[in-house]
Amino acid sequence: MSAEKTAPKVAVAVITHNGKKYLKTCIESLLNQTYKNFDIYLIDNASSDGSSEYVKQNFPMVKIIRFEKNLGFAKAYNIAIRMIDADYIALLNDDTKAHPKWLEELVKAALENEKAGALGSLILFLDHPNIVQHAGGMITPLGGSIDIGFGKPLHEVDLRKRYVGYVCGAAMLVKKDVFEKVGGFDNDYFAYHEDVDLCWRMWLQGYKVVLVPTSIVYHKYGGSWGGRYNPQRLFLNHINKLRNTVKNFEIANCIKGLILNVIFDISKLVLLGKHKRMDSMRSIIKTWKSFIRDLKVVYNKRIYIQKKRKIRDSFIVQYLICPLSYGLKEYLRLYFKNVYLCFSSQLHEQ
Numbered sequence: 001m002s003a004e005k006t007a008p009k010v011a012v013a014v015i016t017h018n019g020k021k022y023l024k025t026c027i028e029s030l031l032n033q034t035y036k037n038f039d040i041y042l043i044d045n046a047s048s049d050g051s052s053e054y055v056k057q058n059f060p061m062v063k064i065i066r067f068e069k070n071l072g073f074a075k076a077y078n079i080a081i082r083m084i085d086a087d088y089i090a091l092l093n094d095d096t097k098a099h100p101k102w103l104e105e106l107v108k109a110a111l112e113n114e115k116a117g118a119l120g121s122l123i124l125f126l127d128h129p130n131i132v133q134h135a136g137g138m139i140t141p142l143g144g145s146i147d148i149g150f151g152k153p154l155h156e157v158d159l160r161k162r163y164v165g166y167v168c169g170a171a172m173l174v175k176k177d178v179f180e181k182v183g184g185f186d187n188d189y190f191a192y193h194e195d196v197d198l199c200w201r202m203w204l205q206g207y208k209v210v211l212v213p214t215s216i217v218y219h220k221y222g223g224s225w226g227g228r229y230n231p232q233r234l235f236l237n238h239i240n241k242l243r244n245t246v247k248n249f250e251i252a253n254c255i256k257g258l259i260l261n262v263i264f265d266i267s268k269l270v271l272l273g274k275h276k277r278m279d280s281m282r283s284i285i286k287t288w289k290s291f292i293r294d295l296k297v298v299y300n301k302r303i304y305i306q307k308k309r310k311i312r313d314s315f316i317v318q319y320l321i322c323p324l325s326y327g328l329k330e331y332l333r334l335y336f337k338n339v340y341l342c343f344s345s346q347l348h349e350q
Contacts, residue, residue, distance in 0.1 A: 072190030117207030120167020136164030136211035143245030169195035193240035
């Protein structure tokens with residue numbers, strides 16, 4: 001095997017928006033990687049806190065791609081990846097710390113599986129490194145996502161390398177040619193569920209999505225967007241899972257998913273109303289108004305995606321979609337047993 005084959009060129013793209021306070025920890029962890037054939041890029045989404053200037057002064061080896069406007073996660077990465085010359089692109093949030101073998105393990109797994117379009121890391125809480133944040137993910141019947149093992153101790157979670165529905169965009173390796181072939185991220189996904197959508201489309205076009213649990217990243221939960229009841233975060237989560245439902249399911253599961261979304265959001269409105277979270281309630285109502293307004297655009301994307309489909313929903317549902325009962329069980333575990341309270345003091349902010 002040639003040296004080029006054993007050590008392909010990788011670009012680690014760290015995306016930030018006013019994340020200066022996290023960058024020292026993140027970049028220093030990258031400089032300690034055991035894998036050496038990679039460049040570091042800072043993708044600066046119009047930061048006003050001096051992030052680019054700080055990196056330029058303290059880490060001159062880092063290449064900077066700076067946008068004058070905050071383009072969001074998906075669009076910024078799409079543009080940056082087109083500009084980067086590398087075989088693989090490793091996406092990394094700024095509020096992370098990578099284990100020294102993080103990149104080596106991802107590249108090793110990618111070389112072992114030629115059909116892998118995306119490979120993801122085991123993500124642990126930065127402040128609670130023995131607690132799992134993401135050990136791969138399952139797609140829900142509502143077009144959303146469930147992080148496998150969220151809030152559980154390491155010893156309680158399946159840590160085998162395996163195929164999963166999606167891997168988290170906070171620490172993900174993609175083959176550049178596959179990323180471009182499937183169309184990259186959807187530019188309309190400013191943030192949240194864009195990784196679910198990308199991995200879902202990879203599966204539909206015949207590629208694999210792999211969890212690599214020996215590749216470890218520590219993540220500051222809520223560092224970028226705050227707690228789960230942040231109104232903007234709530235809006236983006238809800239509208240993007242609706243888009244996923246329409247775009248990626250076959251028609252029967254699409255209709256089922258939309259009905260389930262209606263039931264779920266009505267229930268959530270009732271729950272938020274009891275807690276007098278009026279700002280969060282307005283976010284959910286805004287979600288449906290925006291979704292209905294843009295439905296024609298989403299439907300046109302559906303037509304394009306379905307024409308490229310190589311596997312049926314019967315496979316997706318059997319292996320990658322969590323059963324509705326499991327999704328409900330996880331919802332109850334996380335929201336009513338206060339799991340989030342253990343790890344995010346921002347849960348009840350905003």
